[in-house]
Amino acid sequence: MNTSPAISVRNLVKRFGTKTVVDHVSMDVATGEIVGFLGPNGSGKTTTIRIICGLLTPDEGEGSVLGHDLRTEALRIKREVGYMTQRFSFYEDLTIAENLEFVARLYRLKPVEEHVGRTLEELGLTSRRDQLAGTLSGGWKQRLALAACIMHKPKLLLLDEPTAGVDPKARREFWDEIHRLARDGLTVLVSTHYMDEAERCHRISYISYGRMLASGAVDEVVANAGLTTFVVEGEHLNEVAAELEGRPGVEQIAPFGATLHVVGSDAKLLKKSLADIARRDGVTVRPGETSLEDVFIQFMAGSKDNMQ
Template identity: 50%
Template structure:
């Protein structure tokens, strides 16, 4: 579904993504794990067609990342790390607006469906800036899914929300994955990453380890069980190279 080959992204003299080669299969919940500045957000923006790679090639659903980005955008949903909804519109107005952008025939009906699905219908007539961070995240989630994408990109979707809201988001992710949707998610939370089908550990723009949690454990010269210990060990080894 996703194939990246030697992707590199530079901003002036700074290399944000450094020679990333990656394949993600259909129906996978794929986690990108790394510290701030590791390159996770830049890599997701390249896959979404929001940034051109400086070099390298890639395809999503067989479409070229650069030449066919408009075709790719019709099949993907994206929820950015920063809150990206219209603060002075209501919940229903925000969702309906995104539905219209994607050509949904009955945007108000779709807005109601998603408001109910993500437990924000009681807030449908409230302007977004007046809502708590957890409710706003659920509205952004609904907007990313308004056109029923086959592939969903989530950039730290649970950042800044309480543990209960985090649990709800991941419950929805599991449900979407069970229905056949593919999901690429960045996170700082080790407990969340442990539930991904595959994990890529990023450091300084590079992928320094990749695989299932079991393969990451087995590939180390020492016996480590928790993802947090694996992450610390891999990053330390990478820095010492």
């Protein structure tokens, strides 16, 4: 069993002109691990992924991917990585099978038909092999893109917001497939905005405007954020929310169905600000569980946009 990390990078820096898009990012991903890469739009996730897969050269920093040096062995890295971009990037006027045949030839896989047939079968695409890619729904386009990424049997899969615009059923099926691949030894780094997807990862890393802010299991990241959450239930919650705005210790107010989630980093101050609300008739205030989304919002609120 390979115990060396699939990704081990230190202090990666990437600048475009005067803007530092990736600012001393370090990351380790173990072999066979699924790591969620979180962060707001423009935070440097895509640029970091492109450095890791050998498409971009860092201005500073070093590291290895699949045992290959990030700077001197980019071509070897590319051959062993599958990279699924944010946008569907296949020929829409070719069939599923024809697109996969094209990819197989790019990777010089022989015999082509055997590789294409096996991949179609593995991803449940055989019955649609003659359908034009341009006529596929979002979920099927996603499945085709994944098929093309894994056909050459990569050791590392890099997925950049792979389920954006895909319905919940297709998203769940996609993640079931990712976990199946990981059980067979594939390492996965996936950027996502969906909290339920992040919670299906073994670990998460949170980057904000070029800087890595947190890394670990979901429970660890939530606990280390040091947030306290109270749930407010009852009548006239819109009015309650308006009253709570700006009170000491109240850092987030979020409606969840028929409740309000009130979040802050100073538990005593937050409880004090909620005391008069808790005494009202028809309103209850109880301790709640801080969610990953609460932490995500808190990180965003405390970060400065490096592009401004």
